[in-house]
Every structure is written in structure tokens, then in C-alpha cells.
Amino acid sequence: EPEVTQTPSHQVTQMGQEVILRCVPISNHLYFYWYRQILGQKVEFLVSFYNNEISEKSEIFDDQFSVERPDGSNFTLKIRSTKLEDSAMYFCASSEWAFAYEQYFGPGTRLTVT
Amino acid sequence: AQTVTQSQPEMSVQEAETVTLSCTYDTSESDYYLFWYKQPPSRQMILVIRQEAYKQQNATENRFSVNFQKAAKSFSLKISDSQLGDAAMYFCAYRSAGTSNTGNQFYFGTGTSLTVIP
Numbered sequence: 001e002p003e004v005t006q007t008p009s010h011q012v013t014q015m016g017q018e019v020i021l022r023c024v025p026i027s028n029h030l031y032f033y034w035y036r037q038i039l040g041q042k043v044e045f046l047v048s049f050y051n052n053e054i055s056e057k058s059e060i061f062d063d064q065f066s067v068e069r070p071d072g073s074n075f076t077l078k079i080r081s082t083k084l085e086d087s088a089m090y091f092c093a094s095s096e097w098a099f100a101y102e103q104y105f106g107p108g109t110r111l112t113v114t
Numbered sequence: 115a116q117t118v119t120q121s122q123p124e125m126s127v128q129e130a131e132t133v134t135l136s137c138t139y140d141t142s143e144s145d146y147y148l149f150w151y152k153q154p155p156s157r158q159m160i161l162v163i164r165q166e167a168y169k170q171q172n173a174t175e176n177r178f179s180v181n182f183q184k185a186a187k188s189f190s191l192k193i194s195d196s197q198l199g200d201a202a203m204y205f206c207a208y209r210s211a212g213t214s215n216t217g218n219q220f221y222f223g224t225g226t227s228l229t230v231i232p
Contacts, residue, residue, distance in 0.1 A: 003158060033219065042118070043205065043222035056219065091159070098218050099211070101147065105159035 002026040004106035006092050012112045013082055021077045021109045023092030032075045033093040033103060034067065036060070043091065049075065050098065082113045116141045118208050120223035127196045128231050134181075135191045135226045137206030145211040148182065148189045149220070153203045162204070165189065167211070193228075201230045 005024045013019050025032050034046040048055040049067050064086075066078045075094075079086055089110050093103040117140045127133035139148070150162040165173045165182050172180050177194045193200055206223040 009156070031218075035220070035222075037222075040224070042224050043207075043220075045219035045221070048219060056217070058219075093220075095218075101164055102149075102161050103220060105151070107156060107158045 002104075004092055004094055004104050006090075006106035006109050008109060009107065010110045010112070012114065015084060015113055016081050019079050019082055019111065021079075021090050021092075021111070023075045023077070023106055024073050025075055025092065025094030026104055027073070029094035029096050029104070031055070031095045031098055031100070032067075032069070033095075034077045035091040035093065035105075036088040037091070037108075038085075038088045046077075055098075079111075082111075084113050087111055087113045116143070116146075116208050116210075116221045118206050118221050118223040120206050120226050122226045123224070124227045124229070126229040126231055127193070127200075129196055129198060131196055132192060132194045133196055133228065135193075135204050135206075135228070137189045137191070137223055139187050139189065139206075139208050139221075141187070141208065143210055147209045147211055148180075149207040149209070150178070150180070150189075150191045151205045151207060152200075153205065153225075154199075155202070159205065163191065196230050198230050198232065201228055203227050 007022045032049045037043040047057040047061045089108045091108045092106040095103045119138045146167045148165045151159040152162045153159040163175045181190045203225045205225045208221045
């Protein structure tokens with residue numbers, strides 16, 4: 001069964017550094033998402049992406065964040081200058097269409113900012 | 115804004131027994147979907163069960179069933195005949211039933227960690 005994959009599984013970075021989290025959505029899916037979960041807190045929506053542009057973003061998704069689909073398979077989340085509070089689990093998800101019942105999630109990337 | 119609350123951070127159940135995980139939500143919308151996702155350790159979140167708000171009948175998927183109380187904004191998950199493979203983090207989630215390109219993000223609870231005791 002097709003799966004969403006994410007790399008790396010764990011990323012450790014120093015405050016102020018740039019990180020890129022990578023995701024490979026399911027191949028025939030058109031809508032892509034990033035969520036994050038700070039330890040002990042809720043999984044929160046960051047951004048949705050369709051047709052090579054952002055469809056919607058939350059207030060968390062400020063100028064430090066950007067997303068890109070650099071080729072036909074990868075979907076990336078870049079954090080330009082990481083802060084301690086960016087430490088979280090980041091989940092990528094994809095769906096066939098905007099209002100598909102299900103979003104398929106990847107296993108997550110744990111980002112630790114020191 | 116929609117909120118989802120899971121008040122049980124941890125639950126445990128004996129193998130073969132039944133356990134119920136609680137979820138409440140808050141919304142002003144009348145049409146929406148509710149989900150339970152399961153996340154085994156270091157694995158993907160996978161969909162367990164889905165409920166459309168317009169349906170009165172509670173959804174059932176094999177050993178998994180829900181008790182959907184729309185007026186009370188409650189959506190609990192019942193796992194019958196619990197198995198060791200059911201051990202995981204369970205997330206309750208809400209999504210609007212819109213048909214546009216926006217407003218389709220999920221709203222999640224904090225999760226309930228389920229332990230199955232052999």
C-alpha cells in the first residue's frame with residue numbers, strides 16, 4: 001500500500017540554523033500538508049499546498065517557514081532560522097483532492113533545536 | 115475555531131477486553147467529519163474510523179466502533195477484543211466538510227496512549 005515517507009526521522013540542529021524537512025507524498029495525490037506536534041501538545045496545522053502554491057496557512061506559519069515542491073515527488077518544509085520553540089515532531093500528509101475524506105500521514109520528523 | 119479535546123493521556127486494557135477512548139470537540143459548524151487515527155511507535159498515523167456528522171448511525175470497522183453524540187459534541191472510540199497490536203497513540207480529529215481548497219485541515223486532540231496488557 002502506498003505510504004507517505006519523511007526524511008530524516010530525527011534532525012538535530014543548532015539555534016539559528018536552517019533546516020529542510022523532506023516528504024514524499026503518495027504519487028497520485030494533489031494536496032499536501034504540514035503539521036507539527038510540540039511534545040505533549042496537540043498536532044497543529046501549519047500549511048496546505050496545491051498546484052505549486054500555498055492554499056492555506058496557519059498563524060504559526062510565519063516568514064521563517066516556507067514550502068516547496070522542487071520536483072515531481074518531493075515536498076519540503078524549510079525553517080530559515082530555527083528557534084528553540086521549533087523543536088517538535090513535524091508530520092507531512094497528502095490527500096487525493098482538497099475535500100477527500102482522508103489525509104495520509106507520514107511517520108514524522110523529530111526536530112530538536114539546541 | 116474548532117477544538118478537539120482528549121482528556122485521557124494514557125489508557126490501558128487487558129488483552130481481549132474492551133476499552134473506550136474519549137473525545138469531545140467544539141464547533142459552530144453543522145457539517146463536518148470526525149476521525150480516529152492510530153499511530154504505532156515510530157510509524158505513520160493510520161486512519162482507524164471515520165464518522166460523517168450528517169449520519170445518525172455510528173460508524174463501525176470490525177472491532178472498532180464509535181459512539182457519536184452530535185448534540186453533546188462527543189465522539190468516543192470503542193475497541194473490542196483488544197489485541198497487542200492495538201497498542202499505539204490514538205488521535206481524535208475533526209475536519210470541516212467544506213468543498214473548497216481551503217478549510218480542509220485537520221484539528222487534532224493531544225492523543226491517548228493505549229497500552230494493551232497481555
